[in-house]
Amino acid sequence: MNKPVAVMVLQKTQKKRLNQRSQTLLYLTFGSFFLVAITVAGTLMGELAVTTSFTQKNLLPQLAHPFGTDWLGRDMLSRTLKGMSLSIYIGLFAATISAVIAAVLGAAAATLGKKVDAVITWLIDLVMGIPHLLLLILISYALGRGTFGVVVAVAISHWPVLTRIIRGEILQLKEANYIKIAEKLGQGKLKIVVKHMLPHIFPQFLVGLVLLFPHAILHEAALTFLGFGLPPEQPGIGIILSESMKYLALGMWWLAFFPGIVLLATVMLFDLIGESLRKRIDPHSAQD
Secondary structure, eight states: OHHHHHHHHHHHHHHHHHHHHHHHHHHHHHHHHHHHHHHHHHHHTTTGGGOOOGGGTTOOSOSSOTTOBOTTOOBHHHHHHHHHHHHHHHHHHHHHHHHHHHHHHHHHHHHSOHHHHHHHHHHHHHHHHSOHHHHHHHHHHHTTSHHHHHHHHHHTTSOHHHHHHHHHHHHHHTTSHHHHHHHHTTOOHHHHIIIIIHHHHHHHHHHHHHHHHHHHHHHHHHHHHTTSSSOTTSOOHHHHHHHHTTTGGGTOTHHHHHHHHHHHHHHHHHHHHHHHHHHHHOGGGTTO
8 A cells, every 4th residue: 555655755755856857957057058148248348348439428228238338438238248268267277276276185185194184274274263255355456466366366265165075075085995096006095086086086176176266356456346356458247347436426327227137146166066067966966
């Protein structure tokens, strides 16, 4: 009597998991397509984003200019897409560097002995103990601001959390039987890390890399907004928002509203892609 009920419950559970996987794949596909579209469109609109037209300045959003125009007659849609594409490029580059630093330091802390582990742990606590935005400003200012300063500041300030995750994963792996067998067979530490450990932690590394993107984009925009990031001649999203603050009191709300919405949507999409990717490839989330 209980067998049909058990079968029905199992079928419902399997159907629910299938729906969740399909939904996750849909989010991942849509988010990736949308971000690629923003990046490509922003790259193609380089000239249009800086073209001025004093006969069309301060226009409200309309069919010809969906995001309106600014005080110089520049099309805000083009400027927003160009600024967002710049932020995505910088965020991807900085997040990649930061993730690589995290992988190297995490592996070193877990495999090179207690002294190295203590030094790296101290560095993690030091970086995390400084207010994040203050650390970004100090690094960017010390490097002369600009694109280089922003990339370096974001890259060397976002690695601690991922480093801890990778360190913990490798410390658990060290207790695995196949790792101990490899050590007894005389394989060196570097070979064991590269051949046996890194492939195992790659899903965590990839998810951590993707989840670093929204933080990198937001912090790049924040640095630029405060005047410590990209130069004013580049239509960065932070510069657009900073310049628009002067005109909000004049009722030109569209100058900040639409760029802010696009920035928020991009960051949320990156976060959605990271969470979706985690559910697809992280073994700890296989049963979610």
